[in-house]
Amino acid sequence: MTGQLRADAKRNRDQILAAARELMVNQGAGVPMEEIARHAGVGVGTLYRRFPDRVALLRALSVHTIENMTELARTALRTEPDAWTGLSRFVRECVALRLGALRSIVDPELHTALRQSDELRSARTELLRIVEQMIEAAQRDGSMRTDVGVVDVAMLVSLHLKRPFDVPGTTPVDMDARLTQLMLDGLRPCAATPLPGSPTTLADVNWDADR
Amino acid sequence: MTGQLRADAKRNRDQILAAARELMVNQGAGVPMEEIARHAGVGVGTLYRRFPDRVALLRALSVHTIENMTELARTALRTEPDAWTGLSRFVRECVALRLGALRSIVDPELHTALRQSDELRSARTELLRIVEQMIEAAQRDGSMRTDVGVVDVAMLVSLHLKRPFDVPGTTPVDMDARLTQLMLDGLRPCAATPLPGSPTTLADVNWDADR
Amino acid sequence: MTGQLRADAKRNRDQILAAARELMVNQGAGVPMEEIARHAGVGVGTLYRRFPDRVALLRALSVHTIENMTELARTALRTEPDAWTGLSRFVRECVALRLGALRSIVDPELHTALRQSDELRSARTELLRIVEQMIEAAQRDGSMRTDVGVVDVAMLVSLHLKRPFDVPGTTPVDMDARLTQLMLDGLRPCAATPLPGSPTTLADVNWDADR
Amino acid sequence: MTGQLRADAKRNRDQILAAARELMVNQGAGVPMEEIARHAGVGVGTLYRRFPDRVALLRALSVHTIENMTELARTALRTEPDAWTGLSRFVRECVALRLGALRSIVDPELHTALRQSDELRSARTELLRIVEQMIEAAQRDGSMRTDVGVVDVAMLVSLHLKRPFDVPGTTPVDMDARLTQLMLDGLRPCAATPLPGSPTTLADVNWDADR
DNA sequence: CATGAATGAGACTTCATTCAT
DNA sequence: TATGAATGAAGTCTCATTCAT
Secondary structure, X not given: OOOOOOHHHHHHHHHHXXXXXXXXXXXXXXXXXXXXXXXXXXXXXXXXXXXXXXXXXXXXXXXXXXXHHHXXXXXXXXXXXXXXXXXXXXXXXXXXXXXXXXXXXXXXXXXXXXXXXXXXXXXXXXXXXXXXXXXXXXXXXOOOOOOOOHHHHHHHHHHOOOOOOOOOOOOXXXXXXXXXHHHHHHOOOOOOOOOOOOXXXXXXXXXXXXX | OOOOXXXXXXHHHHHHHHHHXXXXXXXXXXXXXHHHHXXXXXXXHHHXXXXXXXXXXXXXXXXXXXXXXXXXXXXXXXXXXOHHHHHHHHHHHHHHHOOOHHHHOOOHHHHHHHHOOHHHHHHHHHXXXXXXXXXXXXXXXXXXXXXXXXXXXXXXXXXXXXXXXXXXXXXXXHHHHHHHHXXXXXXXXXXXXXXXXXXXXXXXXXXXXXX | OOOOOOHHHHHXXXXXXXXHHHHHHHHOOOOOHHXXXXXXXXXXXXXXXXXXXXXXXXXXXXXXXXXXXXXXXXXXXXXXXXXXXXXXXHHHHHHHHOOOHHHHOOOHHHHHHHXXXXXXXXXXXXXXXXXXXXXXXXXXXXXXXXOOOHHHHHHHHHHOOOOOOOOOOOOHHHHHHHHHHHHHHHOOOOOOOOOOOOOOOOOOOOOOOOO | OOOOOOHHHHXXXXXXXXXXXXXXXXXXXXXXXXXXXXXXXXXXHHHHHXXXXXXXXXXXXXXXXXXXXXXXXXXXXXXXXXXXXXXXXXXXXXXXXXXXXHHHOOOHHHHHHHHOOHHHHHHHXXXXXXXXXXXXHHHHOOOOOOOOOHHHHHHHHHXXXXXXXXXXXXXXXXXXXXXXXXXXXXXXXXXXXXXXXXXXXXXXXXXXXXX
């Protein structure tokens, strides 16, 4: 899709995306477009040429993010000895890289607008498919409780993407790791308390983990 | 503290707080002050007379929220047969009522400004003290893993205050309940994997769970 | 006019005027009405009962000021050995007391509104009459140039009412005194250069020295 | 400094300055920014792009004004036969053109803010230097009293920049001229009465005559 | 195509004035 | 009658988006 861009145009596009990611992750999705442009070293006009409005920019960012996560999942699945270890690693990496920190977007308008992208939807499905594989494998070999599904895991991860407040007495990194571990332990069969409802299947999902 | 207000002024103040809570919980902390005023049925001027700026409003809202949570914690502690049951109930209620949904504030400036309120700080400490009691009791009778502290629990709850996206196949209420249960199961001793770092003590905490 | 006020009402009125004078002289005529009320120790409502709007307040202040100046002029005329000395003293006192510092009002709307007060006009005329007496006497005995009239003097004084900027190397008081002296020396016959136009007579004057 | 602006941007900038000068001279420094923009034929946004806030605008205006005055002083010094004539002409021109009428700024906040501009300070010093030359020359050849310095003259001129009230019986122009002449006559040696304090030297001056 | 200037709607806040208590 | 609460118009400033260069 970006293949037919001229070399410099491509470079611009990438710089814009990088700047947008950095600024939005740190300051929320509301950063002035002009500031994004400045950080990217281009004029606003150029930004708007590439991304007609803020939503388009967010969409591109989200797709990019999901593709990164997919890559992480694939690698974890291929590299780790068993499914549970792979899943754990994937979850830890997602949280650590805070690849979904754009989650801080709350504006429901943006929310709605984002959902409507086909590109986004298919990237997401692709990701979910792989994670579901890991989950099912882990459940088969008894290392994961069987009353949870991809959607549960996805929601959990998405909750943990929020940057934690600085708490005196711990480093943010430690805090992150502790919370993630607690979440993973909750997915083990051992302490499993029955859950209300039933796990959602991948089929009818519309997951927004990216935000 | 608000006792010396005239009857009508008090009524206005309450309406403003109610409107602000509702709008901020749903649309984020950025709702136009004017819209808050309109929903409360007063002029902007009135809003500003009561709360000199957005931060003051948020502060009042936060204190109110925390006081509600404290009340819930007290009741749970008093009513339930054992500490773990009490803690679970408290956590479920917090999440269900989404009493801390203001958490959606991301703007770091607001964040910082809020921390500086003594009133807020003491309300928070009060709440933490009670929760810590429950935790310690539960740990003593072996129903809770011993490598976690109030701060861990607080952070966990705060993560779960984010309103989950609507997921096809489950109701939001069910989703909420599932995620909360998973979190609680992670706090049980049975599946406990060692955590990095160590639990923070109440003493040096500065917790912002309310937002 | 204020005679029929109840004792406490009179006290309120005076406190308001005093507060208004102080605040307006220091911060300009734009001080919030509420601040004036607060300084006077009354509610805004009371202020507005006494003075229907800002202009009314200014008018009262101006009349008061002019009456003070008139008193100064009378005393100088009566006490000093000769007219020129009396006039000099009067001018110096006006500047020193900055009795007209309200002059800082620039808003033309206020300006116009103020002119329309009969009370003000007659107080002003009264003052000008006395000053004119001093001028004419001084001119008769040769201590003052004869090509200037009350209006010239009035305008000069009014110019000098502006609080001078702080200048390093001199005290404001000294600066004031120097400038006033230079002005007075310019009124002496000795260095007199012919002036364009002719001195305006008291008759058709509408002088706003009070501001 | 404004050389690198695009042609249209430069035109806008100039129109804004012109509009601001006109409006501020007549109505005080408080004119709504929006009105300035309207008069300049641009949107508010444009105004704010050029001048981030009111103070920046005033600063630019002041620098411009001072530069004009400096030009006048230079010409007077070069053209007139003797120093006193040059100084008189310069003073008359300043008053007539009311080149410093922005003096009507009273708001102490603006005042303070303005002082902090280096550009302004150096423009001012440049002007004072030339005026000081004229003064010293005039004093050397005996046409000016020797107990006054630049600062005295500067303060005097600054006082006379206030637009005089319309007085029946004289034209404003005549009135201006009369008052200016009186001021000049006061600077002559003949009638000189001793002044309190001593003239401030240029070295430690921080003069704000421009406003 | 890139740039950055211009626009103008809209958010925030202040205050003069009115009015309920 | 005094108070101070409420109102809302008005002013300041910001920023998404369009458009001339």
